Amino acid sequence: MAVEISATSKLWRFPGGIHPPERKAPANLNNIQRFPLPPMLFIPLHQHIGEDGELCVAVGDYVLKGQPLTIPGVNNGLPVHATTSGTITAIHEHPLNHPSGLTGLTVCLEPDGKEAWYPRQPLNNMDALSQREVLQHLQAMGIAGLGGAGFPTARKVAGAKNIDVLIINGVECEPYIASDDRLMREHAKEILAGSHILQKLTFAKQLVIAIEDNKPEAAAAFREAIEQFSVTADFSADGADPAGSAARTNRQPILKIVPTRYPSGGEKQLIQVLTGKQVPVRGLPADIGILMQNVATAYAVERAVNHGEPLLERVVTITGEAVKNPGTAWALLGTPIDYLLAQSGFKPGKKQRVIMGGPMMGFTVTNLQIPVIKTTNCVLAPTHKELTPPQAEMACIRCGACEIACPASLLPQQLQWLAKAQDYAGLKQHHLADCIECGACAYVCPSQIPLVQYYRQAKAEIREQTIEQQKSEIARQRFEARQARLEREKEERLEKHRKAAEARKAAQAARQSEATATEQDPVKAALARVKAKKAQQTAPAANTESPQGPAGSASQTTPEHKVDQKTDQKDAVAAAVARAKAKKAERDRLAQAENNNEAEKPIAAKNAPDHDKKDAVAAAVARAKAKKAERERLAQAENNASTTNTKGSDNG
């Protein structure tokens, strides 16, 4: 069920979805601007998923552009870098990019305006490096997903095995935001190069670039870039692919234009649109052979690999009717958003809303000092007329509009009832966890119910509960583990004593049995002969009854006897073998007995190809010995024997 996409393959539909006014213009009309350096940069240590690194600079230090400020911890975290050259004036708590107004440790960097670079190390010969080395480089460059939650790219790539399709997501479905749009229009070539690097790293067979049909200019830019690439690319020289998988890798990128419908840019939704498949619940796209990266991430990868530049800046859309000059701008990470707004001619109204992100999924900020981080794609300052603030919530009229709009095929209405009733079991049963918080349901709800808000609250409460549960679970497990350990230690002590006693006994018994076995030899041998004749296949029977070789090998060494063996006889033989084996195993456990066994082996082995009589004798000896040992066998060993028995009959 490998995923395959071609230029002409059909597009699918995800359920639900909405068409909010796009309002990408006027922000997408002009080139990406570059504002003068801000007076101060606030670089939070926590910028993405993963643990914070350890600070490696101090107040007063002069740092260069691109110099790491932290050393990532053990867990493959990402370092953060100084985004320009300057002096660290303070390191303290500063508001973070978070809806709750949370603060976090932040490096305050005063730019000196020189933009003096820390030494850059491009990977000029990437093809000669292993995947791991390149990923380490990306890690060190601080590359994280710029489209969504900021997941470290190297980790995402390293964790994805058997990728069929690498999808570069240039959909940007949320209204207002034009960052990726502008980036694609102006840097399609670099994005394509970055995409190829990612394709090599993932060994993906196909590279697909997806763009919504409301960005024809971006699509045109890509078409041109792909054409240029096709002309210049040397497909045959692609053999340097680290896994040597050039043959199965098609480097010709495929451009897919998807219909505009929010939220088609969501990872899951885009996968459904392009492949018709769904990422299994609690799974990853990699489970169905897909890896997705944002266009801006691909661009950052290109900068990191070909230019040795860490991720220091990103494109941010500054828009909304409360700013005079809406547009897009390259913003150094750490730039406070009030600077960006001021540069764009921000005229705050009464009770101004400033939204980080788009109108559908962004959050309102409480402080304009919060900095741009890797995942900041938009700063939206709408007037109240433009985006009317939520009205009073009215009663749900069960109209089902929410359900029709939900791209995850959830029942937003029922979720809302359940969330209000704090019925967490019910919420789980209705798959609240699969809600992507896209806001489509709340957008269409005629009763203006802030549905997503209810879901978020419920999710947070469930998370808290789970953490509590986990804590108590861990405590319980720890207690139980301790109890078990004490118990085990006690038993081990007893067992040691018992074993020592047993070993002594066994040694004695073995010595005795050797003596008696030789005495009883003639009788046993005669009995064995009679038995063997009855079975009409003396040699193999005796042979296999000896504890030394498995039935298979025995019958193979004497092929002339193999033909007329009947199954029941076979089974009997095999059972005997197994029994003998079990006995042998038992004996193996005892040091003394093992010695005996070893001493016996050569005899039996020598006897095997010889005369039937000799074989019979050896077998008899063995059987007698085994009987002796059996007497001393413990209940545990019997269990062993019965299991080996079944195995033995399988073999036969």
Next chain:
Amino acid sequence: MSFYIASSPHHHQRRTTAKLMQWVLIAMLPGFLAQLYFFGWGVILQLLLAIAVALAAESLCLLARDRAPSTGLQDNTAIVTAALLAVSIPPLAPWWIIVIGTLFSIVVVKHLFGGVGHNIFNPAMAGYVVLLISFPVQMTAWMPPTGLATQAPSFIDSLYLFLFQFTSEGFSLEQMRRVDTGAMLDAVVMATPLDHLKTQLSQGATLSEAMQHPQFTGLAGMGWQWVNLGYLLGGLLLLQQRIIQWHIPVALIASLAFCALLGSILAPDYLPGLSIHLFSGATMFAAFFIATDPVSAATSSKGKLIYAGLIGVLIYVIRSYGGYPDAVAFAVLLANLCVPVIDQYTRPVTYGHRKEQG
């Protein structure tokens, strides 16, 4: 600077419940005007009284339940309920009929079940059924449509009939009707085409004999066909405005049409045909205005198809074999009862939970 804090999404499709209900009222106009034309002033009297009673009852209920009437009334749902009920009852039924019906709809069916969004039954239809069972005589006393009657009651007569059950000259409704029918329509005991057919057929007449009646002109009987076409027009407006989805009307009409066709093939002499079923009685009204009531309908698209299909079948079965001439109200209430089950079994499969994906 103080900031406005809100939870996403920050954008909202500006279509409130109140606006939706306004659209419903607007869309009822064509059908309502047709009724007004064919059945006289009584229609409007019923409507006005129903709305007044509904608003008063709604306010009192909201007060009793500690809600602010101002916000509760804003959603216009009470007005819609009143309007739906008002156009369902005979135009010249005495005033206390509509009062009782409206009170029952608003107080018992809506608020005692927990207010808007919580009622399992369609309030207007539940009110209608209570009236029909309690006051069968008044509830089936439809006037013949204008054009068949020798003279339509004037506004003053209508008002008198509505208030006192007598015209200004002292005729009762029954007498009025007898005067009319005596003059022109011998056999009319009950006035609607479906009533007529039911009676005739039960008296052993064949369908074609029953249809000989002068009432049956055009598609499905004088007056009623126009009323139905009016509601169809309004329904199409609702669809075009995306106030309702296509699922319910289409499924209802399709299943009723299917049953009607099947019936006419199997027993052409005794079962009324397609056009009668679709354009007589309250079919179009039910398909676009009653069954589409969001609160009491199934929620998922698939569920809506099943729900409305069920109503269509029930309408047909009750019309053909039940004791009442029209069956919309009963069919809708019965389907309302099935909604929880339908919802349970038509839950969409959440993303990523598809079976074949394991």
